[in-house]
Amino acid sequence: MFFHILIFLAIFYLWWRWRAQDGQKIRDLTDKYIFITGCDSGFGNLAARTFDKKGFRVLASCLTEAGAVELKAATSEQLQTVLLDVTDPDNVRKVAEWIKAEVGSAGLWGLVNNAGIMGPSAPTDWLNIEHFRAPIETNLIGLINVTLHLLPLVKKARGRLVNISSTGGRLAVWGGGYVPSKFGVEGFNDSLRRDMKAFGVKVSCIEPGLFKTGLSNRKKVIEEREAIWNQLPPAIRKQYGEGYIQKAQIGILASILLLIICWLIRDSLKVKDLNGKHVFITGCDSGFGNLLAKQLDRRGFHVIAACLTENGSRELLACTSISLKTVILNLTDSSSIDNAVEFVKQETDGEGLFGLVNNAGRATPMAPTDWMQIDDFHTITDVNLMGLIEITLKLLPLLKKAKGRVVNIASVLGRLAFLGGGYCLSKWGVEAFSDILRRDMQHFGVKVSIIEPGCFKTAVTNSEVIERDLLRLWNQLTPEVRESYGDKYFVEYVRAQRFSMKRLCDSDISKVIKCMEHALIAKYPRTRYGSGWDAKFFWLPLSYAPTLLSDMMLRMLLPAPTVSRKSASCVPLDV
Structure with a gap:
């Protein structure tokens, strides 16, 4: 419960900080000049009225005389209108000269490129070049022409450019000139923003969804589409079939x-006739591997379970059927790997290996990076990464023969590096190796899946083992490093570890086992499986977040060293 409150507070803080920054406004905007295109109706019309009420000197362009008269009647005397057809270069040039005379030395503080048309929207092979030309000439070429003519005035005022695009400029959902024109606006907007940054000009792009304006008149859109349909050659109408327009909706x-x-x-969908298929699982002494071996044994697989210890092997054999076999395997020892591979070859007896589950791994030591020695990294990477790669390479011929499956157990920390030490980087390596292996082996019918568990209560997450390693590393630190972290840091770090293990760790490891089983028995296994609520709703989504956001969130979970606090306290604040 406390963890949920912490996450809520963190999200609220980020929202509050964004709102505070987003709410900051430039002072003294009164009498600033803004030019808006397409003010006859819709967005442009309402924008002109709104800015006029706020005290801006609005210069509003309309396509029709009627639109200009209606706008003038609803606004103050300060607002001025001008007739503009953005597809007419001479008209654009004359309007630009008029604006230059109006703004004088003040320059143009804002340009809102709003004018646009929808044009016919229909399957591409219903259309001709003229159907594309009108929207592109208005929405893109006209916008660019207006911008180029007024850019010197905007640069003089170090002003703003606002280009009205559309969600159709990010996702092409229908044929016609509208979508290509808006994609072009997006590209022009981005290049213009980067070019103008050095001159203090800020460029923004608005991407509206569907709104009720003159552009989105449903009746008009359907009538245009039906008119085009009626002019189509019989051969094309036959290909689409009568009633296509109604069906398309x-x-x-x-x-x-x-x-x-x-x-x-x-x-x-599941693979048929799995009874008697051979599956080799590493790390079966306890945890995920142990439970998976028992489950697959009950399903009728011929399980070959690799254990690190004789005791683990005996305990597993005592509670499974006689078809399950065990073998001792130390992934840091190449000769042990060779013995295990030879054992698997003899057991499969020319049939090949249907499944390889690389589950064996270790997590400790985990601590800040400058507490570590290179051997601390080797301790983990030799098992989690190098051992996994070596056993996989040596079993690949058997897997290719059976067109089997490889299931590699990574971690959410293979997507988001949170703790120092070899664990995170070894799991990132597992992710990369798995992706490469999947692409290389797809030609041979071998499928490769990655399991990304969150925090579960297993031997790997044993608090006593983790804290014992932390104490060993802390006692080995030089006085300078310990002083930089502070005497209280170790206690606070251990407390944070205990809290994380207590609140985050799920005791129901069957959630992970279900993912492993699916990867083995599904006809079309997934590439990646996220296991656990914390993986699906916190770690994996956070891995896609901007680095600034993920760093800020993760910083809240662990204490800060003394030197960091001192540095922060010395930073002057401009209130």
């Missing part, structure tokens, strides 16, 4: 629903 929703259903059905 529900086609998108039906397609999305169909994709979801297809994925669910595909994900549920």
